[in-house]
Amino acid sequence: MSTPLRAGLIGAGFIGGVHAHAIRSAGARLTRISDSTPQRADEAARRLGAEAASESAEALIAADDVDVVHICTPNATHAALADQAIAAGKAVVCEKPLATSWEDADRLVAAAERAGVVTAVPFVYRYYPTVRETRSLIADGQAGRLWLLHGSYLQDWLAGSSQTNWRVDPSQGGVSRAFGDIGVHWCDLMEFTTGHRITRLHARMSNAYSQRATADGMQAVGTEDGATVIFETDQGATGSLVASQVSLGRKNKLWFSFDGTDASYVFDQEQPDSLWIGGVVENRVVPRGPGTLSTAQGRGYSYLPAGHPQGYQDCFNAFVADVYGAVAGESPDGLPTFTDGRRSAMITEAVLVSAKNESWVEVPA
Structure with missing residues (x-):
């Protein structure tokens, strides 16, 4: 510009x-x-x-x-x-x-x-090069048929009844906290990376702490500390997610394993500079770098050589650069828009209904 x-x-x-x-x-x-x-x-x-x-x-x-x-x-x-x-x-x-x-x-x-x-x-999280590499390899058919999509998003920043934040208040943060705040990140990443869409789910919400500190003293907790979800997809896979904001020692562990008939792919946001690829004969750990990843998407978002860590701020920088590219008339691949925000709101609503009714809930793909 x-x-x-x-x-x-x-x-x-x-x-x-x-x-x-x-x-x-x-x-x-x-x-x-x-x-x-x-x-x-x-x-x-x-x-x-x-x-x-x-x-x-x-x-x-x-x-x-x-x-x-x-x-x-x-x-x-x-x-x-x-x-x-x-x-x-x-x-x-x-x-x-x-x-x-x-x-x-x-x-x-x-x-x-x-x-x-x-x-x-x-x-x-779409902007980690190892995520883009996984997405490209899956799209190329190297995983075979994906049949099991599972993982977790674990944090500990709200562990302890004395820990509080505006997100704990449903009037400010919304009815769902753990799933609405971090579980949606995992679901977006799964659907973006695999191309599968959740069509049906069953959820449970729970609390480690029955009360939390507020300006008015200890109050009953109005939002969940953690959520577990099992789901089915439009392409015949099943999956599961555990989301928690009170898992001690986990600072920001977004982890997935996308398991196919020919290969499995594992990503860990706390160690994002490597991609684990599982096979029957051997497993491989591929370092992130423009000279080590094999796909154009993976290399394209690798701004530093292997061994020079890229992290969360780098992902955010790439995301905002893509937003501004779109404002200039470009069409960045994978830019998350309000449509993706609406999708997350839809899944969150299904999780809330399922947890309340203790039943399976359909989610339009």
Whole structure:
């Protein structure tokens, strides 16, 4: 692009900082930032290198010097802010969940399509080179028939009844926490990588802690600490997922094994610079690198030689670069859009219904 895109960032917490780094990496200007108060916005502008602070999210969205709006606020605010950004004709990057209900997510997809604006949801685990390598190998038929798709997403940052966060409050984070926050990442990654779509599932939700600390003292927990899901796909595979935010020692372990009749592929987000490929005669561990991965997709997202680690921020940088490429008229392969956010909302709703009714629930593919 002849002139840099101008980005506005709403929300300056941990993930807002990740967005800010990615905005600059993509060659855009971080022209404005807003936070929960004008004072916090001023501090965040200094800390994250924004050109100016906006007094409110609404003022940022309306600003003439913002082309792309990044929404990094508590979940319950996403839909309203995305609505405003779409109405203003701005491209929108909205943190997941896109909305806390499928109906709101569906409405946002329709609104964005009518407005003709670029949208994106940061399902950034798609951007690990070893994931792209796995996707390409599966598409090429090297796995044979995929029949078992299983894995987990485990964290421990909410372990202990004294640990709390706005996500614990259903009015801010939504009715589902562990699945709605991290389980959807795994499901998106599975469907993206394998090409399979979940059509039927059975879920259970549970809590390690019956109460958590709040500003008003210890309160009953309103969202789940963990969820287990078994599912079937449109191509005849079965699978399972365990998601937990209280598994001690697991900082951010997104793990999958996609098992086929000819090969199995294992990815571990805590060790993302290698891909495990299983076979009957031998197993292989392939290091991530432009000279070691075999597919164009895998090599294309490998920015550093093997042995020089690439991680989460690198994935986020690649994701935002693809978003801005789409704004410029390109068609990046695998860019997660509001349509993918709606898909995650649909699966989350099915998980909630299944857990409540203790039954299998159909999920449109």
